[in-house]
Amino acid sequence: MTTLDDLPLRDELVGQQPYGAPQLHVPVELNVNENTHGLPPAAVEDIARSLADVVRGLNRYPDREFTELREALAAYLGHGLTADRMWAANGSNEVLQQVLQAFGGPGRTLLSFTPTYSMYPLLAAGTQTGWIPVPRADDFTVDPDAAVRAVREHDPDLIFLCRPNNPTGTGMPLEVVEAVVDACRGVVVVDEAYQEFSDPGTASALELLDGRPRLAVSRTMSKAFAFAGVRLGYLAADPAFVDALRLVRLPYHLSALTQAAALAALRHSDEMLANVDRIRGQRDRIAARLGELGFDPHPSQSNFVCFGGVRDTTAVFDRLLGQGIIIRDNGIPHTMRVTAGTETETTAFLRAMAELAPEQA
Ligand code: PMP
Structure with missing residues (x-):
């Protein structure tokens, strides 16, 4: 064998x-941080109807730029975002992989504060990007001064900040994100997969995007949205950052079914997040x-x-x-x-x- x-x-x-x-x-x-509540019935019906409509057109490739979905995602996030600043892929894992394909690679490095999401080192290995784990404090927080020192010492090409952090649940004040972005010459992605569960009023790193073209914020519909089976992750950044991701994505990477399901779910976002x-x-x-x-x-x-x-x-x-x-x-x-x-x-x-x-x- x-x-x-x-x-x-x-x-x-x-x-x-x-x-x-x-x-x-x-x-x-x-064990995998899904939303274990089912989908709201009205959303289920709308999603099913939307998928049925799309099935007739499945002989054609989907909208490669998924413009309608990007508009809906921008509207959902608010913060003055527009479709040209939005990106999406099959789960935020694929979004993060695309970031590494565009900005990482041989001779380049990714830094994260560990313990953190276990896919980061695997995505780094898969794209031949060097992996630099920097330990968090004993209570799993990231001290801004220690973070800046680590960034200066290692001079990484990319930093992934998991906020709130998986697997520890630890939040991260926006000042830490700002300090890290200022200290880093490379790309910083704030992975906000769990942001919707933060204490009400907790600011999102989306607030920091304006004027910081090397910063991106990734989100997912897998957690709060109870939509893990659809595989829809997304990212907000500068339009130029999004253009970089368009260089590495596979043609038509988001199927017509995925786009239709996500669009229908976003129409029901209040119920989906209930x-x-x-x-x-x-x-x-x-x-x-x-x-x-x-x-x-x-x-x-x-x-x-x-x-x-x-x-x-x-x-x-x-x-x-x-x-x-x-x-x-x-x-x-x-x-x-x-x-x-x-x-x-x-x-x-x-x-x-x-x-x-x-x-x-
Ligand atoms: N980021 C973090 C921190 C996660 O915990 C997960 C899922 N466990 C992801 C990203 C990826 O989620 P998805 O690919 O389902 O969007």
Whole structure:
């Protein structure tokens, strides 16, 4: 049987593992930070109708510039954005990959403050971009002075700032973003995949875009929008930055079905986002209860809670799975991550944790 070792794989991919949280179907799935609430019925109907309309025209390639969708995304984000400052791709992962294809590559480097989103080093490897992990403080915040020192020391071509940060949930004041952009001669992407879950009133890095052509902000419909299955990530930046991404995208990379589904969902954005408050409530409930049980939850601005103080993460993962509950063991010692689900899902998780606490907290 042929194995990977028999194939002439690129050197930097040898020994790497594909990204892969387990995709197990159990009653309570809280491991990949999805919005576990279903789609609102009115949105489902509109999306289905829109897709049916598009099917008749599927013999033709889709709008390569997805202009209508870019207009709708700009309108959704506000901040005076216009279609020429918007970009989208199949998930924000693809957006970030395109950024690396355009601005990274051999001899260039990407810096991030770790622990952070585990795809960044994989995307760097896939585009032959050097990876520079700079550790966060013990409480997972990024100190602006330390950040500026690290940027000056490493002089990276790109910086990805995950805000709020996955897997820790940590927010980041806009002053840190500003300081990093000022200190960096390269491109800075603020990954705001979880921005909608931040405390109401938390400013977005979109506010910093004007006059900063090397700054971009990426977002996704996978989380707050409850639209992970559609694969729609997007980015706001200067029109010139967007032109750079147009150089590396594959022709017609956003299918007509994706464009139609995303457009229909955006027409229902208020309803699509209706569960964000509830999810925040469950997140805070998880943090409070895990603290009472003797675990060490970290403050979260996101739709998940990262908690330390776990004696044996593998044992906790297995025990929960045995009860039909899956959460994330993401390799930070004694630390796990759980997505805030519905009230019922959260209750199931917290009950199971209360049983485990005497031996594991
Ligand atoms: N950024 C962060 C921080 C994420 O956690 C994720 C998904 N886990 C993504 C980007 C990618 O999301 P998607 O490709 O579904 O838009």
